[in-house]
Amino acid sequence: MEEPFRIQTEKYAPLEEGRVAAYLAKIGIVVEHLGGEPGGWNVREVGDGNLNMVFIVEGPRGGVVLKQALPYMRLVGEAWPLPLERSYFESLALIEQARAVPHLVPRIFATDRVGAAIVMEYLTPHIILRKALKEGRALPNLAEHMATFLAESLFKTSDLYLTADRKKTLMREFCGNIELCKITEDLVFTDPYRLSSGNRWTTPQLDETAAAFRADAALKAEVQLLKLKFLTSAEALVHGDLHTGSIMVTDDDTRAIDPEFAFFGPMGFDVGALIANMLIAAVAHRVHRPGELGDAYRTWILDEAEQIWTGFDAKFRALWQTQATGDAFTAELFADADGQAALAAARDRYMARLFEDTLGFAGAKMIRRVLGLAHVEDLESIEDPDTRATAESKVLAIGRKLILNRAAITKFGEVLHMVEEIDS
Amino acid sequence: MEEPFRIQTEKYAPLEEGRVAAYLAKIGIVVEHLGGEPGGWNVREVGDGNLNMVFIVEGPRGGVVLKQALPYMRLVGEAWPLPLERSYFESLALIEQARAVPHLVPRIFATDRVGAAIVMEYLTPHIILRKALKEGRALPNLAEHMATFLAESLFKTSDLYLTADRKKTLMREFCGNIELCKITEDLVFTDPYRLSSGNRWTTPQLDETAAAFRADAALKAEVQLLKLKFLTSAEALVHGDLHTGSIMVTDDDTRAIDPEFAFFGPMGFDVGALIANMLIAAVAHRVHRPGELGDAYRTWILDEAEQIWTGFDAKFRALWQTQATGDAFTAELFADADGQAALAAARDRYMARLFEDTLGFAGAKMIRRVLGLAHVEDLESIEDPDTRATAESKVLAIGRKLILNRAAITKFGEVLHMVEEIDS
Numbered sequence: 078m079e080e081p082f083r084i085q086t087e088k089y090a091p092l093e094e095g096r097v098a099a100y101l102a103k104i105g106i107v108v109e110h111l112g113g114e115p116g117g118w119n120v121r122e123v124g125d126g127n128l129n130m131v132f133i134v135e136g137p138r139g140g141v142v143l144k145q146a147l148p149y150m151r152l153v154g155e156a157w158p159l160p161l162e163r164s165y166f167e168s169l170a171l172i173e174q175a176r177a178v179p180h181l182v183p184r185i186f187a188t189d190r191v192g193a194a195i196v197m198e199y200l201t202p203h204i205i206l207r208k209a210l211k212e213g214r215a216l217p218n219l220a221e222h223m224a225t226f227l228a229e230s231l232f233k234t235s236d237l238y239l240t241a242d243r244k245k246t247l248m249r250e251f252c253g254n255i256e257l258c259k260i261t262e263d264l265v266f267t268d269p270y271r272l273s274s275g276n277r278w279t280t281p282q283l284d285e286t287a288a289a290f291r292a293d294a295a296l297k298a299e300v301q302l303l304k305l306k307f308l309t310s311a312e313a314l315v316h317g318d319l320h321t322g323s324i325m326v327t328d329d330d331t332r333a334i335d336p337e338f339a340f341f342g343p344m345g346f347d348v349g350a351l352i353a354n355m356l357i358a359a360v361a362h363r364v365h366r367p368g369e370l371g372d373a374y375r376t377w378i379l380d381e382a383e384q385i386w387t388g389f390d391a392k393f394r395a396l397w398q399t400q401a402t403g404d405a406f407t408a409e410l411f412a413d414a415d416g417q418a419a420l421a422a423a424r425d426r427y428m429a430r431l432f433e434d435t436l437g438f439a440g441a442k443m444i445r446r447v448l449g450l451a452h453v454e455d456l457e458s459i460e461d462p463d464t465r466a467t468a469e470s471k472v473l474a475i476g477r478k479l480i481l482n483r484a485a486i487t488k489f490g491e492v493l494h495m496v497e498e499i500d501s
Numbered sequence: 502m503e504e505p506f507r508i509q510t511e512k513y514a515p516l517e518e519g520r521v522a523a524y525l526a527k528i529g530i531v532v533e534h535l536g537g538e539p540g541g542w543n544v545r546e547v548g549d550g551n552l553n554m555v556f557i558v559e560g561p562r563g564g565v566v567l568k569q570a571l572p573y574m575r576l577v578g579e580a581w582p583l584p585l586e587r588s589y590f591e592s593l594a595l596i597e598q599a600r601a602v603p604h605l606v607p608r609i610f611a612t613d614r615v616g617a618a619i620v621m622e623y624l625t626p627h628i629i630l631r632k633a634l635k636e637g638r639a640l641p642n643l644a645e646h647m648a649t650f651l652a653e654s655l656f657k658t659s660d661l662y663l664t665a666d667r668k669k670t671l672m673r674e675f676c677g678n679i680e681l682c683k684i685t686e687d688l689v690f691t692d693p694y695r696l697s698s699g700n701r702w703t704t705p706q707l708d709e710t711a712a713a714f715r716a717d718a719a720l721k722a723e724v725q726l727l728k729l730k731f732l733t734s735a736e737a738l739v740h741g742d743l744h745t746g747s748i749m750v751t752d753d754d755t756r757a758i759d760p761e762f763a764f765f766g767p768m769g770f771d772v773g774a775l776i777a778n779m780l781i782a783a784v785a786h787r788v789h790r791p792g793e794l795g796d797a798y799r800t801w802i803l804d805e806a807e808q809i810w811t812g813f814d815a816k817f818r819a820l821w822q823t824q825a826t827g828d829a830f831t832a833e834l835f836a837d838a839d840g841q842a843a844l845a846a847a848r849d850r851y852m853a854r855l856f857e858d859t860l861g862f863a864g865a866k867m868i869r870r871v872l873g874l875a876h877v878e879d880l881e882s883i884e885d886p887d888t889r890a891t892a893e894s895k896v897l898a899i900g901r902k903l904i905l906n907r908a909a910i911t912k913f914g915e916v917l918h919m920v921e922e923i924d925s
Contacts, residue, residue, distance in 0.1 A: 309660060407728075
């Protein structure tokens with residue numbers, strides 16, 4: 078893989094539309110990719126200005142996206158400072174993911190650590206997966222692609238594939254992504270279970286439910302066990318925010334974007350994030366599209382969720398069987414028939430534990446989207462508050478059950494059965 | 502805690518006896534501690550020259566130890582390069598441990614990162630615990646002190662006590678201790694289970710046993726699960742080499758020394774290392790001192806091993822109940838009676854899992870001391886090879902059983918019962 082060009086900005090300053098062409102004109106590979114003269118490039122700002130500036134730049138030959146981090150986030154109403162370094166961690170993560178799955182992430186042309194910017198491939202005519210799911214789009218390759226993304230990106234940054242030397246060197250770098258990890262620790266694992274000024278929910282419909290979650294001691298203990306795992310389990314380089322808003326799709330292409338929350342954490346956090354958002358999409362879909370077509374698509378979403386897990390499970394096992402070059406489970410020790418059988422049994426236990434983690438993290442991700450700070454369009458766009466609260470209650474009930482029953486669930490079919498019971 | 506003085510050496514060079522006084526004369530606190538004039542200080546080299554140079558320097562008022570890392574290790578017969586940076590990691594670990602248990606580690610006066618040296622308190626009349634156990638010394642505070650060391654040093658570098666910010670910042674630093682971690686990964690978890698040029702055992706007596714261990718697929722799979730935990734589970738700053746040769750004692754004082762293998766790893770690795778070495782000492786003791794006195798002391802060693810675990814368990818729980826300032830298990834969520842009960846149940850599960858880890862790591866440590874590269878004096882000093890092989894076979898059998906049965910053992914008494922069955 079070609080390393081991206083490193084732009085050497087001396088001092089951070091937010092870019093303006095008028096300066097973008099000159100900024101990019103210094104990068105040979107970008108000039109080549111866009112074609113024509115910088116003066117003729119079309120530049121437009123398309124970000125929502127909440128977290129990042131996003132410019133789309135098009136030339137006669139192609140387009141690029143220039144994404145620059147802003148030093149604050151406006152979502153909470155007042156200034157919430159955010160580290161510019163997240164852009165650096167995003168670029169590092171994209172580079173590592175591209176080693177494993179170059180076709181499933183945007184190509185990076187250049188990075189600018191001080192300027193907190195990344196120049197990458199302009200994905201077009203891609204749309205955000207969350208939107209595609211709401212619209213009921215046919216996405217025949219979605220599960221296959223995302224199972225591949227998860228299996229490859231997680232396996233190939235784990236101790237099953239990397240030497241301990243390489244893994245510790247990478248992990249050392251990502252230990253610096255402190256503030257963004259802290260956002261997850263608070264918003265996913267803590268705030269929904271206590272009174273916090275950032276929390277919101279559909280009120281008054283869910284007031285009692287929110288209070289019940291804050292008082293649910295058994296659930297809170299389980300969520301804190303998951304948080305402990307998030308804090309201590311450095312299994313692989315996880316994307317860290319792999320919801321359906323972090324995936325862009327066309328009918329046949331799929332890309333995971335925005336890994337600024339990346340760090341060495343538990344694999345189940347990524348797999349669970351995606352499955353949680355698929356389950357939310359399924360529950361919301363029936364509200365958005367009542368009737369047979371909606372029901373059929375909802376069933377398709379649930380099938381895809383299952384295939385994401387089963388595909389991930391199969392691909393991860395296959396990688397382990399064919400590319401076990403890492404320092405964990407030293408392949409040499411299991412070369413004979415007895416060794417192969419013992420390793421297969423250990424692999425089964427490993428995958429069972431990873432499934433349990435996945436379900437737990439999925440549950441935590443579902444709950445935070447209803448009771449916490451950051452909600453999702455699937456549910457937010459249900460205008461009638463009673464209808465919305467009903468759908469949200471189902472999401473909460475599924476999330477809670479996934480967490481509490483995660484050790485007992487052995488097949489994804491049981492998850493689907495649970496969803497059907499709650500969302501019938 | 503006062504930070505140690507930082508010596509600014511420009512270039513690494515091994516120190517010689519004649520240069521030591523001048524080297525130390527620049528450090529005010531050392532001059533004060535030693536008293537008198539540098540010219541009058543008594544300097545003697547006492548290291549074995551295998552890994553480190555160790556100078557004892559005494560003045561009219563007191564003494565210090567100057568420990569300098571050498572860039573290689575001679576134990577394997579030919580040059581084995583070792584990173585000088587291990588001295589830096591040792592000093593970092595000693596500083597962190599001193600925040601929790603200043604009375605149980607040597608005081609550090611000065612560190613020299615480039616010179617790979619540490620100036621620390623001269624512990625006298627301390628002797629190595631391994632030697633004290635062999636001699637049958639009364640050590641009335643051993644279990645109490647080491648339970649405190651383990652509970653305090655592990656709890657206070659964990660997410661139960663530290664904020665995630667502080668923990669990730671510390672962990673980032675220790676991710677650099679790659680080479681010394683790799684030594685453990687190889688020598689403890691891998692080499693004893695394969696043909697490796699560094700391995701040795703009492704031959705021919707244990708030839709068949711060694712071959713059986715290399716062919717024991719179920720055991721190898723369990724040991725690799727433990728190795729995976731060693732590679733991924735960043736629970737706390739572990740000492741990393743806490744055998745009875747890393748502890749210095751008098752009748753009433755106890756100090757853990759030499760944490761150059763320190764890194765963020767699983768807590769059970771430290772607790773297990775100490776317990777493993779106590780069990781080895783117990784098995785060896787009966788050989789060294791046959792008869793009633795020896796038997797009584799052997800029973801005392803086993804009692805101490807039990808009290809190290811039970812004391813650690815009690816102290817760790819108490820710290821969790823009174824000093825839970827970390828980001829894991831956010832205390833605020835468990836303030837009411839229901840919360841307290843749920844947290845108590847979660848704590849029980851946590852400690853049960855930690856006990857299981859402890860037993861597994863203890864088993865791995867016992868096996869490597871008989872079949873791997875680095876052996877221990879307790880067993881090495883048994884001159885008759887048949888007698889030694891018999892004791893070593895018992896150590897192997899206990900180690901293997903600890904690993905395979907670790908999930909089923911719920912009380913330390915079961916470990917003692919197992920030892921008595923095998924070493925009767």
